[in-house]
Amino acid sequence: MRRVTRTFAVAALATALAVVAGCSSDEPEETNNAASNGETVKVTYLTSFGNFGRDAYGWVALEKGFFREAGFDVEIQKGAGTGGNITSIVSGKADYTPIDLTGGLLTFGKGTKDFTAVAAIQQRTMAAIASTSDKNIKTPKDLEGKTLADTPGSVVRNLFPTYAKLANIDYTKVKWQNGEAATLIQTLANGQVDGIGQFVVGRPTIAAVTKKEPTFLPYSDYLTDLYGNVLITSTKNAKEKPEEVKRFTQALIKGLEYSLANPAEAAQILKAKDPTANPQAAQAELELMGSFVRSAGSGEKIGTIDTARVAKSIAILQGAGQLTAPIKPEEIISVDLLPKV
Known part of the structure; x- marks a missing residue:
């Protein structure tokens, strides 16, 4: 009888814990390791362009342990801008990086298509x-x-x-x-x-x-509907490791939100990682960037992308003659991997 009672108690506890875990959130758990065996996944992340204040959030996510909590061992390298960063993603030299979405559309239209956007960094072009x-x-x-x-x-x-x-x-x-x-x-x-x-x-x-x-x-x-930077990864990575991509995105956005809320601290973290950085200028950049990251009055969650707006951007580029081949927003954006509203 004692053995049956103990078994029942253990089963009841397991059921209760499962219910609590299932009700806690509809989003992927931020503190779960990305690797099922508890080991961290090594990835390379490129900043958008050098090491300015606007890119401090990546270093913040690293320093604050947001990447580690999500199960990642992240190496951060300086990015070279949209074109160079896309090349690094497509060639497999890097796993994640921010690029300007409009620049991504222009590159996609020229035939380089092995990358996909998984979150917005800025809701408006800078x-x-x-x-x-x-x-x-x-x-x-x-x-x-x-x-x-x-x-x-x-x-x-x-x-x-x-x-x-x-x-x-x-x-x-x-x-x-x-x-x-x-x-x-x-x-x-x-x-x-x-x-x-x-x-x-x-x-x-x-x-x-x-x-x-x-x-x-x-x-x-003159270009009012354009998004700014978006986070991209390879199309292969998005298709084969969707949950891993979601966890990385969530950790990076957590670093972005923290940086906007604590720009002075974020600037000092950047300075510690790159002695050439100017912390006063970095702080000011982050303070200015806040209005671009949060779409004024929309109530949208940070990181979301509206495909209807992207379609307008495509139409603008086509009207100006810079895009000749037709592109659908879903061809360059992994809608299923975007942060949910």
Whole structure:
């Protein structure tokens, strides 16, 4: 009789624990290891572009243990912009990275299709042309006859013809030269170019490096429906390891939310990981980025992507002649893996 009673008690306890676990959340558990045997999964994550404040959330997720809690051993490397990051994902050199969604669409349209978006980082594009007040670039028309610099795969550079068409300027009168992520702002500071491709949140960093008043021409003035950065992985990874992808996404977004809520701490974490980072500028970038990550008034959860909006972006690019082949949003976005509203 004692053995039966004990067996019943153990079974009842197991059932109770199962019920509690099942009712706790509809989302994947954040603290479960990604590997079923308890070992961590090694992955490589690229920042979007160098190590600026806008990318501090990846380092925060690492330092705060969010990746480890989700079962990942993450190596973070500096990203080289949308084009270079996509190449690293497709070639298998990296597992996850943020890219600008519009840049991703342009790359996809040219035939590189072995990547997929699994979450939004920014709900609005932050792409812009940045300069300093002494260059007198106040309107898009002022760009004609000027020399700009950016990395070859940058979304700012690749989207420029569409921006120029909508802003009614002749993009053939604007000269572009190649630059590197790590030295791009210094190129502007040295007076080697009139402007650079940059995100609007880069204002504090540009001010700190150039010692001048930054000026910006945001692409969002003319391209209102475009998303900013999205998290991507390989199509193969998304198909074969969907739950693992969800857990990684959840951990990264947790780092993003923490960074926006604690920008000063996030900036110091970035500085500890990269001594060349400017913590004051990094903090200011994160403070500016908050309004781009949270879609104002929509009530949407951080990370969500609206395929209807993506369809509008595709239509804009097609209308400008930068996309010739038809693309459906679901071809470049893994809808089933997106954070749920």
